[in-house]
Amino acid sequence: MDRFTGKVAVITGAARGIGAATAERLAGEGARVVLLDLHGAADTAARIGPAATSIACDVTDQAAVEAAFAGLDAIDVLVNNAGITRDNLLFKLPKADWDAVLAVNLTGAFHCCQAAQRQMVRQRSGKIVSLSSRSALGNRGQANYAAAKAGIQALTATLAIELGPYGINVNAVAPGYIATEMTAATATRVGATPEEHQRSAAGRTPLGRVGRPEEVAAAIAFLASDDASYVSGQTLYINGGAR
Structure with missing residues (x-):
């Protein structure tokens, strides 16, 4: 498939995990991908080749985000x-950790949406897909993360209303347990190996396994494509049927 030939896609957090898999998927379908990450995403860009550009950008810094987006002549997908x-x-959660998670996961998305919509409104077209999480429904030990990811769903629904008249689709995906460096770090926090943690999660999942970044990237690619031209304001859970 070449659903993104001639399109420019900006992916944040593209150095690893779901972000890297998404960049590779969209580039594989013809997109020119702009990879934003705190320290850049040079390894991901190297794997993709000439179709990829890596930019070091702190999404919590609005001026840095504005500068990164200002250099793009088109933005078709964010x-x-x-x-x-x-x-x-909760009783042990430092306010600094609350602030940091909200700043990156929610405020960072706001910064990028606000910057991208200027170009998308001029074009009268665009696709925005944001990462929520199954944790938005509540998860022990993740008050900050759950609040941020629930906020993503509300932001998505609201922007779909505001930007829809300009031909812009806004959706979110909410992954369950995906085997990434982030979930490996969670395993360490609770005193398990990543393999033990994954087996435990798989046992609670109807499909009997955990997810892969590439599977989330496939859903993102659908929502970012014209195949989803009449889908907006939605959050798609990608969790193997878990409840």
């Missing part, structure tokens, strides 16, 4: 993937 965790139970 994928808000940048995210961090700082897990702890």
Whole structure:
């Protein structure tokens, strides 16, 4: 498929995990991909080749985001993937960790949406896909992350209303347990190996396994394509049927 030939896609948090897999998927379908990450995404760009550009950008810094987007002559797709965790139970959660998670996961997405929509409104077209999480429904030890990811769903629904008249689709995906460096870090936090943690999660999942970044990237690619031209304001859960 070449659903993104001639399109420019900006992916945040593109150095690894779901962001890197999404960049590779969209580039594989013809997109020119712009990879934003705190320290750049040179390794991802090298794997993709000439169709990829790596930019070091802190999404919590609005001026840095504005500068990164100002250099683009077109923005057809924005994928808000940048995210961090700082897990702890409420009574032990430092305010600094609350602030950091909200700043990256939610405010960072706001900064990028606001910057991208200027070009998309002029074009009267565009696709925005943001990363929520199953944790938006509540998850022990993740008050900050859950709040940020629930906020992504509300932001998505609102922007779909505001930007729809300009031909812009806004959606979100909410992954369950995906085997990434982030979930490996969660395993370490609770005193398990990544393999043990994955087996435990798989046992609670109807499909009997955890997800892969490439599977989330496939759903993002659908929502970012013209195949989803009448889908907007939605959050798609990608969790193997877990409840």
